[in-house]
Amino acid sequence: MADIGFSNILTVNIAGSPLKSPEDKKLVGGWVDFGAGVPGAFQLTFRDSKKDVLAKLGVEIGVPVIIAPLSDGQGTPLITAEVTALETDYDATGTFTVIRGYDRGHRMLRQRRVAAYKNKTATEIAVELARKSGVPIGETQTTKGHYEFISQANVTDWDFVQRLADENEMVMSINSKGLFQFVKRKRAATAPAPIPPGAPTGPRASGGKSGIVLKGGEEITRCRAAVTSADQVAEVAVRGWNVTTKQSLINKVPANDNPGLEIGTTPAAVSKKFGKAELVETDTPYDTLDEVRLAAESLADDVTASFAEVEVTAHGNTELRPGVAVTLQDVGKPFEGKYTVTAARHTFGDQEHYQTFMNVSGRQWRSLYGLTSGGGGSSARLPSVANALVTDIKDPKEQGRVKLKFPWLDDMYVSDWTRTVQFGGVKGGGIISPDVDDEVLVAFDRGALDHPYVIGGLYNGVDKPDPGDVPVYDATRGKVTRRTLSDRSKNRLDLLDQSVGLQRGVRLATGDDRLTIKLDRTKTEIVIDSKGKVSIRGSGAVAINAGGNLSLNAVGSLTIRSGGPMNINAASMLSVKTGGALGMTAGAAMSFTAGVSLQMTAAINIGLQAATIKSTGLLTSNLKPVLTIGGI
Template sequence: MSPYIMSTSDLILRVFVDSIPILPEFSTQIRRIEVESQVNLPSSCEIEFTDPDLTIPMECGLDIGNFVEVRAVTGDDAAGEAIFFGQVETLEIQFENSGGKLSVVRAYDASHRLLHGQKTMGYPMMSYSEVAEAVGAEHAIVTEAVPHPVVHEMVVQANETYWDFLVRLAKEIGYVVNVAINPLTGTPALHFGPTMPAETAPPSISIDPSPLSFSIGDDRIINLEASVSGSGITAASSARGWDQSLGLPSLGEAPTMSDTSLNTVLPEELGAELGGVNQFVRLENLTGNEAATEAASEGLAARLSGAYANIEIEMRGNPSIMPNRAISLADAGLLTGEYTITSSIHTFAPNLTGYRTSLVCSGLEDRTLAGLQDSAVTSSKLTGVYSAVVTDTEDPEAMGRVLLSFPWLSETYVSPWARVVQPGAGQMLGWQILPEPTDEVLVAFENGQLNSPYVIGGLYSQDRRGAIPFGEIVQGAPMIRAYTSRDGHQLIFNDSPENTSLTIQTTLGASCMVRLSPETGIEIITLEEQPIVITSASDVTVNSEGAVLVNASDVTINGEGDVSVSAEGALELSSTGELSIAASSVNVEASGDISLVAPAVDVSGGIVNLGA
């Protein structure tokens, strides 16, 4: 037997407060009840009372914040089937000349808790389903999340309500979000998962009839419109992204196949016939790796394909008609088949039409394909550049990335690892300069997405100044360009007319310095007794077209082999002290005269030979 109530003429809608039906003196004043539900939207309930004294909502306990339940009941089944459970959010009064004073109560299901306020935060190393479970737990909502295999480095809620955030995630991967009601207990649960496949619909012809199977001419149906269209459909859908770890594009593709509409017309065939080889390409949200791109392609294909068929039925009251349930339709020509319900409206007007139900089966989106363009995009794109503060530079993958905070946006949110723009970066090329923790930096976002930041430069401020005062750097025009490391090591380009030079120095010039100047040449200076050492594994040659001058307190020349001193002109050795020449043997030879001049000359030896 079916667990659902069959549509009958004596079905009515009844209002319960704290599981107790409101008193007959109030229920008889109900002019209209309307319960509207749709995937990816909160369900709403509007109750309208004829109320001359404008007191009924308060008298029957329908104050703002109180819980209300609506059930479809019959005389034989006073408990009936729940179609709504939610919380009163709005009270309104109206006046009509013909109808008098009216009190209107509006309530929303449990998902309304996810619509109060916007927030920015990150969920590291989680799938979208795990994020949905975390959000549901935070708001004390029972959550049924169907697992999804793709785990993301960081899932970012970008200044969105929790509801908009979950809907965006769901649409990206072809899931839906809605609060489903247990028809017997009325217990709500947040559903995050794929749509109910249309093939799960009950058969249109069965010994045991179902409230979810229909045929053209069915006496339950008041009117019906059904259509199928290939407008805008392509045979395949594609999402795109960029894998920041690999530095490569990620491309996904999925066939346009639908499991929310099953009939004799196939959307992929329509796409191939009308669109040829063209694809529907999604660029609104760039994904971060191949797996995420494939999932986004499949989600796009599901949304696109579901829009090709549209079924609208108005019928006698049928509480079994709820979003994300499947119906079957017979005797409908090429549209005979199975369909997943997208939205439903239950209306009870006791003095007019009684209980009526309407349904729409139109896939995961509104049935206009234009709605696809921004359906899975964060509501607020960050299209400019923004200030951020570096919080960490210890990149676990050693790629030179940093973590960022955005104090103007959130006190707690920290970004995913962000790449830093490096001038001239390439394979074994370019600068490698990372900002320090607490540094202020300027950030841009790939495709305007908060989860894809890039650091494009550092910033000075009143409290964070450069090592060289800008008053010295700018003298009518920028004269000095400099880079300073944390320990004060500097590379300084000085273009001032009186001191044009390139200087490399340590500790802000307090220890070692190399200065290259077109005016004074090359200077190598140490200021705190640091030695200057030149080491070479091969020859060292000093060439000068002028003089070479070496001044020092002591000069020592050591050679492990021969030492040769030669000159094309005169060679002079002079000293105000002694001159000592010591060797195993000494040869003095001249092609001309040798002259020794001194007050006295001593020549001594074992044998002394003097000859000509």
């Protein structure tokens, strides 16, 4: 198959119109830069002695631009972008106007977003965010599994989708037509086989197979390749914790090779010469085995990707862009082989050939945008602690979990069910949960927004503790005098420790103070004070024992009832006194028994229908016998 070449002539379409004479003659240079994980960028430089190029071309911020090198009378699109910056530059060499811009992916970098996504796949989230940014959708592939809950923690849509891509072994990019893509990474093994000696070379010299073969001394004008054992390990491991099953999670992946490299050696081959080593990642909290597995595979890919790096300068080729599999031939061993491109820079200029600078560097940020933006990484992790407001307490698991919002972060974002610090314990401990609209202090597990923990409540200028009748501290001695556990209804438990006064001990009170139980440390007594009824009940026996005197006092009536026999026993004298009448009624026989004598000193009126008196001795009245009974 014949070689396909490209000239150094650019076809440029601005705002829907092709660049025409004489302005096309003023274009003296340009470049297009691509990097994995960052938007594509371009620059066009015009000689502009009259400073009228922008006006004649109708260029302004936001107009669309399509750039393509000319080949066989046609321009294969290299980038579909839009203008984001305009510059003028003049010195002794002349006056120049510069037009800069990015592909549509830059729109996803314009806004930081705080959002939560529930029960969605990475692909669904990526497509949703691309559409919100106005980026048209191209090819997408479905990822395995889904996120039960994941937070976009005040990072750009681009950075968040890039994170999803890394975690799911996908590639996010904008293609030459400006369409968003979210697909699996193309393996280096898909590159064509080396070309036999004497056969034609070029972009499609592989006999119709997709991919490119670049030969040293022909397409390649410069090559720098390196293979290193630095940071290579035998295996990587990622650990996590499953809250539902209360079990640790771990997944190990051998770091043997990398899908983006297929050359004369492997990461495993160079690392084993120095002994076995393992890399364990614990910086990010993971909750499920699927998350741990994907993270381990992604980490292994990161480590092995740095095993080999290539920088190639080749004759210009629009097909050289991130994600494309290429074969390098005649560059020496062990560097010959197949690679997946991670960055490409296409340059054009007066009296210069169209060239492409290609990089293979794994996920290392080598594009101009990646370097100047600090790598396109996400923002710093959240602070270790922050305040939040409780929005929901209806925990379906009844574990005291709550949902939170963070007013300092976003008005709409609401967390997933968040665990609260409790006493804990297996089938024990306790639950004291915050209430809706309470301000609480939150800690973030390793800085992750979607892993908060409520560690306590906070007072503020509106929400204040109940002042109580005992001050919190003794201003004179500088000591705490009251510690209180209370709810919103003011039902409370007070631990009192006044150095001066009677308020020492424990007090349990209802919110209306109609029922109070005091454990008085000063008087060493227990006081139950109720404005209503006090009941003591026991399903079995109830015993009240006093080491000293026992008093029962009632302002009203005092009633003692027994469902069975009632026994009143006194070790010595039993005295029953009443200010009025004393009545005793028996439903059956009534018996009075005295060990010595029985006396009644008041006047007694006895009315009987019939009486039977039995005596074994003399019956007297006023010390005189009235009746002698012979013992009948």
